[in-house]
Amino acid sequence: MAAATAMRFGQLSSGSDMAPDWTTKEVSTGTTIMAVEYDGGVVIGADSRTTTGAYIANRVTDKLTPIHDRIFCCRSGSAADTQAIADVVTYQLGFHSIELDEAPLVQTAANLFKASCYRYREELMAGIIVAGWDKRRGGQVYTVPVGGMLVRQPVSVGGSGSTYIYGYMDSNYKPNMTKDQCLRLVSGALSLAMERDGSSGGVVRLAAISETGVDRQVILGNQLPKWSTTGYIPYCLSKGLEIYPTV
Amino acid sequence: MDISKRPQTFERQKGFSNTVRTEQVSTRPATYYLSGAKIKRFKMLEESSEPGWLSEEVKTGTTIIAIEFDGGVVLGSDSRVSAGETVVNRVMNKLSLLHDKIYCALSGSAADAQTIAEMVNYQLDVHSIEVGEDPQVRSAATLVKNISYKYKEELSAHLIVAGWDKRGGGQVYVTLNGLLSRQPFAVGGSGSAYVYGFVDAEYRKAMSKEDCQQFVVNTLSLAMSRDGSSGGVAYLVTIDEKGAEEKCILGNELPTFYDQ
Numbered sequence: 001m002a003a004a005t006a007m008r009f010g011q012l013s014s015g016s017d018m019a020p021d022w023t024t025k026e027v028s029t030g031t032t033i034m035a036v037e038y039d040g041g042v043v044i045g046a047d048s049r050t051t052t053g054a055y056i057a058n059r060v061t062d063k064l065t066p067i068h069d070r071i072f073c074c075r076s077g078s079a080a081d082t083q084a085i086a087d088v089v090t091y092q093l094g095f096h097s098i099e100l101d102e103a104p105l106v107q108t109a110a111n112l113f114k115a116s117c118y119r120y121r122e123e124l125m126a127g128i129i130v131a132g133w134d135k136r137r138g139g140q141v142y143t144v145p146v147g148g149m150l151v152r153q154p155v156s157v158g159g160s161g162s163t164y165i166y167g168y169m170d171s172n173y174k175p176n177m178t179k180d181q182c183l184r185l186v187s188g189a190l191s192l193a194m195e196r197d198g199s200s201g202g203v204v205r206l207a208a209i210s211e212t213g214v215d216r217q218v219i220l221g222n223q224l225p226k227w228s229t230t231g232y233i234p235y236c237l238s239k240g241l242e243i244y245p246t247v
Numbered sequence: 248m249d250i251s252k253r254p255q256t257f258e259r260q261k262g263f264s265n266t267v268r269t270e271q272v273s274t275r276p277a278t279y280y281l282s283g284a285k286i287k288r289f290k291m292l293e294e295s296s297e298p299g300w301l302s303e304e305v306k307t308g309t310t311i312i313a314i315e316f317d318g319g320v321v322l323g324s325d326s327r328v329s330a331g332e333t334v335v336n337r338v339m340n341k342l343s344l345l346h347d348k349i350y351c352a353l354s355g356s357a358a359d360a361q362t363i364a365e366m367v368n369y370q371l372d373v374h375s376i377e378v379g380e381d382p383q384v385r386s387a388a389t390l391v392k393n394i395s396y397k398y399k400e401e402l403s404a405h406l407i408v409a410g411w412d413k414r415g416g417g418q419v420y421v422t423l424n425g426l427l428s429r430q431p432f433a434v435g436g437s438g439s440a441y442v443y444g445f446v447d448a449e450y451r452k453a454m455s456k457e458d459c460q461q462f463v464v465n466t467l468s469l470a471m472s473r474d475g476s477s478g479g480v481a482y483l484v485t486i487d488e489k490g491a492e493e494k495c496i497l498g499n500e501l502p503t504f505y506d507q
Contacts, residue, residue, distance in 0.1 A: 164440060164444045165445075167441050167444060167466065167469035168445040168448055170505070171465065
């Protein structure tokens, strides 16, 4: 989210410095979200931080919202806007599925998101990734960024933290990966983005959607993949500090 | 100091600097922010039909990277210089020589970055004659930092200084906004945002010279394919005890990824 103002080397402060900014800033899921398709389903992931300015309003947010039994959406942008749109689409899709008397297609859900995001594009600030499994086309990922475009991609990232992991995603994604490879790709990418983006953090929430069902996991901070440049241990090593054991 | 290896001055790039902007009547503010999005928004308000290169400031919206290995450093950059949406130079070498074994990588405003590099090149020449030996990389970085800090309100350029000296081996220094910090590796420019995740994941301590060169080429290729302000060819400079070796990798020889 906030792709247009992503290059902030030194934030210019607006307004009074006396009042803390969380009294005036909108609640946003400044975020990192990601979805990857594999043969037989999709893997989706998100961080868990919701901010109002510099205050973290919720550090254990669930940004992976079910829209139907096998269709999820990953939300980024304004928390209120995305929750409202997701509620509307859940209702519309549920109604459509009853009329059809079978499970809805992921493409249908994606088009419903696009319809709302495009019609109200001036008022909304929502970047959504729709992912799921259906009988006709298997695992699919559709991205509906700010503005209301719709495009299907094998792998997609979104949110303010996504800019930092484009390079990692481009170099590590290969077509025809297995479910475990996808899980490792998503958790690795999210942990890198959370390290670099101030608006992303907390825990990593993952979900794997396939014909058999939805398998959700949470990866806590101390269980995240470790890199030689990021995190607590490299910091201690670089300063010559003692490394306290984590649980 | 080899005269033929002096840093490129702006006049040598034919064509652009000779254009006299007499037709321009709009009054534009003197400073532009690094963010490309800010410039685009300004353009929308103006509703101007003239091409961007007549009035937009020339920027090296860029990807630059420097990494040290045991015995030297590798610097890399793309080659695109943009003025608004126009690419005014697609083959510019942004790795500028400060001394025989000290180079700097330019990003931000093209004019500001080149001027800083030329000033420091001169100051280093004087300094090295005074001390009677090759200057330290830290000295070069400090000179760049002093200019960047003193004129930080007027300038918008970020230089990464890297080189080899006999006291400290290969070293990389960042001088963003007037700070001075030594790092094992550094990325900069608008394209660097897209590869933070990649470099964090792929960097390992104690890489060999060839590994570092491959790392730099991969990083540049990824950034150039995602950032609209970076592109063209990739320039590489490897500096070690024996000297500096410059290399140019053409677009079609760069590594490609799954969707190319």
